[in-house]
Amino acid sequence: MTRDTSRPAEPPPSAQPPPAKPVPRPVGAPAVPPTLRQRLEHLMDVILGMDRAQPARRSAILAQYLWAVLAIALCTEVGRVMFPFPYFELDNVVMIYMLGIVVVALRYGRGPAALASLLTIVAINVFFVPRYLATVMAGAQNLITFGSMFLIAIVISSLAVRTKQQAEDARQREERAAALYSLSGELAGTVDVDDLIRIAVQHIGDVFHSLVLIMLPNPGDRLLIMGDEEMVNGMDLDAQRVAEWALDQQRMAGLGTENAPESDTLYVPLIASRGAVGVLCLQPVARSAVRRAPTPEQMNLLQTFANQTALAVERAHLAEEAQQAQVQVESERLRNALLSSVSHDLRTPLTAISGAASTLLESDTPVHPESGPESGTLDASTRRELLQSIYDEADRLNRLVRNLLDMTRLEAGSVQVHKEWQLIEEVIGAALTRLEKQLADRPVVTDLPPDLPPALFDGALIEQVLTNLLENAAKYTQPGSPIQISAHVADQALRVEVADRGPGLAPGDEQRVFEKFYRAKQYRAESSGSERGTGLGLTICRGIINAHGGSIWAENRPDGGAVFCFTLPLGGHPPEAELPATENSDFSA
Numbered sequence: 240m241t242r243d244t245s246r247p248a249e250p251p252p253s254a255q256p257p258p259a260k261p262v263p264r265p266v267g268a269p270a271v272p273p274t275l276r277q278r279l280e281h282l283m284d285v286i287l288g289m290d291r292a293q294p295a296r297r298s299a300i301l302a303q304y305l306w307a308v309l310a311i312a313l314c315t316e317v318g319r320v321m322f323p324f325p326y327f328e329l330d331n332v333v334m335i336y337m338l339g340i341v342v343v344a345l346r347y348g349r350g351p352a353a354l355a356s357l358l359t360i361v362a363i364n365v366f367f368v369p370r371y372l373a374t375v376m377a378g379a380q381n382l383i384t385f386g387s388m389f390l391i392a393i394v395i396s397s398l399a400v401r402t403k404q405q406a407e408d409a410r411q412r413e414e415r416a417a418a419l420y421s422l423s424g425e426l427a428g429t430v431d432v433d434d435l436i437r438i439a440v441q442h443i444g445d446v447f448h449s450l451v452l453i454m455l456p457n458p459g460d461r462l463l464i465m466g467d468e469e470m471v472n473g474m475d476l477d478a479q480r481v482a483e484w485a486l487d488q489q490r491m492a493g494l495g496t497e498n499a500p501e502s503d504t505l506y507v508p509l510i511a512s513r514g515a516v517g518v519l520c521l522q523p524v525a526r527s528a529v530r531r532a533p534t535p536e537q538m539n540l541l542q543t544f545a546n547q548t549a550l551a552v553e554r555a556h557l558a559e560e561a562q563q564a565q566v567q568v569e570s571e572r573l574r575n576a577l578l579s580s581v582s583h584d585l586r587t588p589l590t591a592i593s594g595a596a597s598t599l600l601e602s603d604t605p606v607h608p609e610s611g612p613e614s615g616t617l618d619a620s621t622r623r624e625l626l627q628s629i630y631d632e633a634d635r636l637n638r639l640v641r642n643l644l645d646m647t648r649l650e651a652g653s654v655q656v657h658k659e660w661q662l663i664e665e666v667i668g669a670a671l672t673r674l675e676k677q678l679a680d681r682p683v684v685t686d687l688p689p690d691l692p693p694a695l696f697d698g699a700l701i702e703q704v705l706t707n708l709l710e711n712a713a714k715y716t717q718p719g720s721p722i723q724i725s726a727h728v729a730d731q732a733l734r735v736e737v738a739d740r741g742p743g744l745a746p747g748d749e750q751r752v753f754e755k756f757y758r759a760k761q762y763r764a765e766s767s768g769s770e771r772g773t774g775l776g777l778t779i780c781r782g783i784i785n786a787h788g789g790s791i792w793a794e795n796r797p798d799g800g801a802v803f804c805f806t807l808p809l810g811g812h813p814p815e816a817e818l819p820a821t822e823n824s825d826f827s828a
Contacts, residue, residue, distance in 0.1 A: 296380075301349075309345045311358040313563040315366060322367055330369055337395065344396035345403055359391050362827070363380040390669070405733065406430065415540050418446045422544065426551040430558055436465045439519075439548040447533070453509070454482050455517040469666030470522055482506050482518045489515050494523075495532025505533065507541060509549035517554045519545050585639065588632035594631075595625040602726050638710075643773040648784035656786050660693045663701075663726050663733060670705035677713050678722070685726035694733045695810035700783045707776040708803050716741035716800075722762035731791065731809055738802035743795045753781045754791055780805070 251709040285535065320330040336359040344352035420443040429435050436453050444451040444467065452466025452474070464471050481499050485492040485506040490497035509517040520702075523531065533541060602617040617625070664687050671683060705724075712722050720740040727734055744752065751757050755778045784791040784805045791805035 278704060301315060303347040303351045304354055307347060307355045307357065309341050310339045311336070311355050311362060314359070315362045318362075318597065329363075329367055332657060333363065336363065336754045337391075341395055343401050344399035349396060349400045350402075350634065352400065353393060356389050356393055356396065367649070369658075415446065418442060419540075419543060419547070423547055428545060429557055432552060432555045433465065435548070435551050435555055439544070439551070441464045443519070443521065443541070443544050443548075446544070447537065449665060450522040450524065452520045453488070453517055453548070454479075454520065460534065466520070467548070470520065475521075478520070480505060482520060486515050495521075495538075505541075507545045508746065509545055511549040511553035515551060516549050516556070555686060560824050585636070588636040588639075591632040592629050592636075595628045599625055617728050642779060645775075645779050649779060649786075656697045658695045658697055658787075660695055661698050662693050663687075663691060663735060666698050666702050666704060667724055667726070667735075669698075670702050673702070673706055674709050674713070680718055681713060682721045683725045684721060688727060691726060691733070692728065692809060694807050696787055700786075701807070704780045704783050704805065705735075705737070707780050711776055711803070712737060712739040712741070728809070729806075732806040733809060734804060734806050736802050736804045738800060740800040743799060743801050744793060748794075753777045753791070777803075 276690050288447065314336050318335050321327040321335070322329075340355045340359060343355045363500045372665075425438045425442075426435060431440060432455070436455075438531075440451045443449070443565055448771055450470040452464055452470045455463045455465070457463045464474060481492050481502060481504075485508050489508045489510055490498065491508070492506045493502040494500065504520055504522045507519040508520065509519055519541075571686065599617070599622065600620070637724070667687070671678065709722065709724075716722075716739045723736075723738045725736045725738075739826045755775060757774050762798060762816065780803075781791050784807075788808050789806045791803070792803060793803045803804075
């Protein structure tokens with residue numbers, strides 16, 4: 240769960256806990272002074288190794304000592320069965336007790352093993368030495384023997400407990416190493432910050448049996464809280480102050496530390512190479528009314544987990560910054576490419592328009608006052624050529640600016656497709672009419688079956704696609720070469736083709752010609768300087784066709800030339816057309 244909250248501006252919390260309130264003595268309690276009773280109970284707890292705050296643990300420890308007594312009783316019964324036989328000596332019985340002491344030490348620890356050793360001495364003295372049930376041991380020899388046996392039992396139990404503890408420590412280290420390895424592996428394969436936090440919270444919570452959340456600084460002086468839902472909902476203003484103090488000071492705070500020790504939550508700053516990147520908040524799940532602070536070993540492991548999480552978060556931030564820098568570099572590269580590509584194309588028509596206009600202006604002004612009125616004027620044909628040049632270059636400039644604007648709209652996603660049921664032959668006719676002048680010296684062949692069904696598309700946008708393809712074919716092929724337009728239905732789509740008899744496409748250029756500012760080598764060689772394009776027309780075609788849910792591609796014709804094809808989904812069945820009234824019809828005689 241994630242929560243975004245403002246970072247408080249109050250100073251860090253005090254390191255001193257609030258004064259404890261006096262607890263009234265219950266009715267009927269003994270008159271023993273509380274301090275003396277507490278000391279006696281504490282002494283008993285120290286002797287037995289128990290904690291008064293954990294009744295369940297107290298019962299478990301008492302059960303361990305009871306099992307030690309029962310183990311010695313069992314060894315005594317086994318010894319009493321063996322001892323009457325002549326081939327069993329007292330040494331054999333002692334070995335039975337030593338085995339019992341070792342089992343108790345391995346199973347229950349040093350305290351029960353010491354009690355078992357003491358009970359062993361008593362049992363042997365009472366049941367197996369001469370003068371049964373005697374309260375005084377017979378002779379100094381037995382005293383030395385039993386004293387040595389007691390010491391040996393203590394040593395064996397200590398060694399057994401130490402071996403068990405070492406095995407337990409090795410198991411815990413293996414589990415922690417496996418948990419750290421698992422955390423590092425999952426963090427290494429994750430880039431998103433939210434996923435990193437989720438992985439860290441899950442692993443740390445499982446290892447330390449705690450509720451975990453992580454607070455990250457956000458732009459705008461805010462803290463982003465992510466972690467266990469219970470802990471996120473319980474995060475109050477005081478906890479945020481402690482977390483902010485740990486973040487700013489880069490020091491631990493909360494449970495078991497010098498700063499705000501009264502808190503039941505431990506706050507660990509996530510420190511990376513560039514400073515603190517967040518705060519890890521850990522709240523142990525208490526098995527009793529009191530939450531215990533992590534041990535030094537657990538604290539070291541927690542610090543290792545925190546360091547791994549901090550490095551992963553910093554790596555994610557660096558990756559995001561690198562991506563933003565790459566985007567900026569790419570944007571700068573595209574901007575430079577755009578400027579270098581269109582600067583010449585923009586200047587060329589403007590220079591031609593400026594030169595023709597200045598010639599016309601100068602022709603209307605006589606060079607000398609004494610010259611005749613016709614000395615500075617141009618003839619009608621020359622003036623018409625200049626005016627036609629101005630018109631052509633202005634139209635070329637208009638197409639160039641239109642392509643740039645269309646490309647900008649496509650990249651911004653602001654192109655709105657208004658689909659209607661239309662016949663493709665009507666759109667093809669509109670495109671041919673629009674390019675009548677450019678295609679005047681070329682034979683254009685159309686192959687349109689009479690049964691072509693209507694398709695659902697935006698007529699204006701598809702007309703622009705056909706216009707760009709026809710301009711591309713006219714611009715980059717030899718004058719007088721034919722252009723063929725065909726359409727047919729294939730695979731539940733309307734397929735339109737514009738073919739020419741130009742030089743064709745080089746291998747590998749079939750898809751590259753649709754990239755921005757790219758022009759095929761053959762087409763660059765065939766086009767003249769005045770007809771040089773910017774490489775945006777086919778890119779705009781691809782954007783429009785993709786917006787319709789179709790596809791566009793280019794390929795070479797087997798007998799020479801190139802063909803550009805695009806498809807439009809038919810989109811089901813068109814609605815039945817209603818005949819308009821005769822008096823309102825635009826086609827009435």
